[in-house]
Structures are given as structure tokens and as C-alpha cells.
Amino acid sequence: xxxxxxxxxxxSSLAPLAELIQSEGxxxxxxxxxxxxxxxxxDAVFDVVLTDLILPDGSGLELMETAAAMGAxxxxxxxxxxxxxxxxxxxxxxxx
Numbered sequence: 001x002x003x004x005x006x007x008x009x010x011x012s013s014l015a016p017l018a019e020l021i022q023s024e025g026x027x028x029x030x031x032x033x034x035x036x037x038x039x040x041x042x043d044a045v046f047d048v049v050l051t052d053l054i055l056p057d058g059s060g061l062e063l064m065e066t067a068a069a070m071g072a073x074x075x076x077x078x079x080x081x082x083x084x085x086x087x088x089x090x091x092x093x094x095x096x
Contacts (some may be wrong), residue, residue, distance in 0.1 A: 003044065005067075006030045007037040007051040008077070017050070034058035035060060038066070046072045053078035 004026040004089060007013045018028045029044070031037040034055045041049075041063070049067040052059035053076055064074050 002026050003045040004028045005037065005040055005046040005049045005051075005072075007032075007034075007049065007055065007063065009033065009052060009054075010081065011055050026041070032056075034060075034062060041066055045070060048073045048075065050075045050077055068080075085092055 001023065001024055004021045006014060006017055006021065006028055007030070008017070009032045014030050014032070020094050026048070029046070031040055032055075034057045037049075037051065040046075042096075046067065046073055049063060049072045050065075051058045051063050052072065060076055060078075067074050086089070
């Protein structure tokens with residue numbers, strides 16, 4: 001079963017996102033901080049990482065290179081959309 005890491009500090013949106021991803025056949029693991037996500041990436045292999053741009057202890061962009069180097073596809077999600085972070089994300093290898 002493919003594995004997904006979901007990273008978002010907004011727990012009210014994290015649970016429904018996890019349910020949606022699970023309904024698509026993924027096992028899911030969640031994190032609410034950059035630090036938690038880094039620890040999870042060190043301990044397991046994920047097929048896809050969906051991460052929020054703005055986290056309480058850093059940026060989701062900081063996870064991208066680590067996740068991509070491990071072979072995971074990365075999707076950046078944000079409620080604070082602007083062109084610059086989108087361009088940075090795509091340059092760092094974001095899938096979407």
C-alpha cells in the first residue's frame with residue numbers, strides 16, 4: 001500500500017485530508033510541525049508528501065528537498081498563495 005505523509009498545523013483540515021487520501025488507497029501519517037515531519041521522514045519511506053507552506057517552526061519548502069531525495073513526490077498546499085513560493089516550490093521539485 002502506498003504511503004503518504006501529510007503535514008499541516010491546521011488540525012481541522014488535516015483529519016479530513018487524511019480521510020480523503022486514505023479513500024484513494026494510501027496509508028497516511030500526519031505531522032503538525034516541520035520537526036515532526038523531518039523525524040518521520042528519517043524513520044520511514046513515503047511515496048508522497050503533502051505539506052503546508054507555512055508551519056509553526058518553518059516552511060514546507062524545507063521538507064521538499066529531503067522528501068524528493070528519498071523518492072517521494074511532493075505536493076505543496078497553502079492558504080497563502082503567491083507567485084514566489086509557487087516558483088520556489090516548482091524549482092525545488094514539487095509535483096503540484
